[in-house]
Amino acid sequence: MAPGTRIVSLGHYQPARVVTNAELESLVETNDEWIRSRVGIETRRIAGPDETVDEMAAQAAEKALAASGLGANEIDLVLVATCTGLDRSPSMSARVAARLGLSAPALLDINVACAGFTHALAVADHSIRAQSATNALVIAAEKMSDVTDWTDRNTCVLVGDGAGAAVVTASDKAQIGPVHWGSVPQMSTAVRIEVGRAADGTPDRTAPICFAQDGQTVYRWATTQLPAIARRACERGGVAPEDLAAVVFHQANLRIIEPLAARLGAVNAVVARDVVESGNTSAASIPLAFSKLVERGEIPSGAPVLLFGFGGNLSYAGQVVRCP
Template sequence: MTHGSRVLALGHYQPARVLTNDDLAATVDTSDEWIRTRVGIRTRHIAAPDEPVDRMAAAAAAKALAGSGLAAEDIDLVLVATCTAVDRSPNTAARVAAQLGLASPATMDINVVCAGFTHALATADHAIRAGSAARALVIGVEKFTDFADWTDRSTCVLVGDGAGAAVVVASEEPGIGPVVWGSVPEMGHAVRIEGNPGRFSQEGQSVYRWATTQLPPIARRVCEQAGVRPEDLAAVVLHQANLRIIEPVARRIGAVNAVIARDVVDSGNTSAASIPLALSKLVERGEVEPGAPALLFGFGGNLSYAGQVIRCP
């Protein structure tokens, strides 16, 4: 009997081009010191013009699928978390399914911006628990640089491109804990990608205050729902928005023995891709043991949040 689901394998992809803080300082009024002091970022990866969201998503998903030992035809659900897909139809999930040669999966895109991956992971877990899917690809992907205002030094220094993916399968022993999710609708304007063409903007101080004060107790509730004490976490993978948010939030959660993902330093803010990208790297480098508990917690656009404790593959 199936009692839940677990993450079987992970994969990630980043474009080859790397943009440094010094590169940015040549085009906008900023400096390496200014960027590192305020957000902790050193570099970010920039997708090429011929490198759309679906290609990056497929590359990360192919790596995760190869690591899972499953065949393409085994996948019956594809969920893609993204807010930067340009085309409306076919959706990104359908394009990924076609590129990977999947048989006849359900395909859905989910737009919850920076909390997209954890929402999508919970959705896959719910579908598997309900018996409507057995093996899912869950992908977070963004080409955030397409939506950057490269004249605004407060936001253009943040963004990067990339993708991360997880293969999620039915499991007698649940490896994905209950999701705790929600939003603050009256503050949804604090992070925006609006207009035509869309441009990313945010009220940075409002987001910082909300994240550092309101999110730690919610994250502790995620641990409580999973039956895991914060001090027993092996890893904490928060949305990689800003090192000045990640470090104090992780500290206030009480995860004193955990590896704290700091991929934002090298990858920038990749929105829905940031959690699976950072988690995949931690697992690939052997920084967390198979079966170890990791807290995943996404937050940001819409002022939405979602988190769960998983057992690492």
């Protein structure tokens, strides 16, 4: 087995259209102060009608691949984390591989909603260390605007679209720590993207697929249960929270991110707050925020960073990585 793996490079992509809180006031009963005070979001990026999940994924992946120094023919594993791919087949990973001109990679889509990227990163780490792959593209891309009810003020103010990607390769020294992952299946319906239901509870196939959540349930779970789980991810990575250079949580809500960082004890860490300008981009939020921090030079190369995803299914996954 390979001794370890590392993230070589990152890339991200966001649509051009910026939607402000003021613009949402014309759609639902809301206002800028209400949105900022409850979730901390000021703007979000929304994809155009013809801008697809795989197109955004490929844009982010191209940037990560270009920064890695590897050729497209050297990628032998493509993992795409998404919960907003509307087609069942071909997979998003197949569509992205075709867009990038890859030759014969193994392909896998991973749907763990908001924790998708950290799950996919763990799968890439395991695959390379087991010598089932050599170089992996790990991508998360979401078009949340496709599954949003724009008349529901509790959810439409949250969402954004975008993608982030990482190139992962073998390393003489482990720079991606062991994953700590799990879920609360009994509470999995607290966050959902599903078709509407008829009066008898059966699926209504004529209804649109929509994102919905029990916001208070998610908030209580995240703020009370996740600090201990995040600390366990740090322990598995051999890094104390106070020694972290950065913390990149799923960008769900600023009212969750800031208390979680404080209760974790990451007192010296840069805390990603990309949710303020990008909204909640589900699986894409962690690589998107991480890539921006690295691009801006806010994290030193080689410094320890906690990546921690949580949300849909009430799943979670986190690992300490070294900054590329």
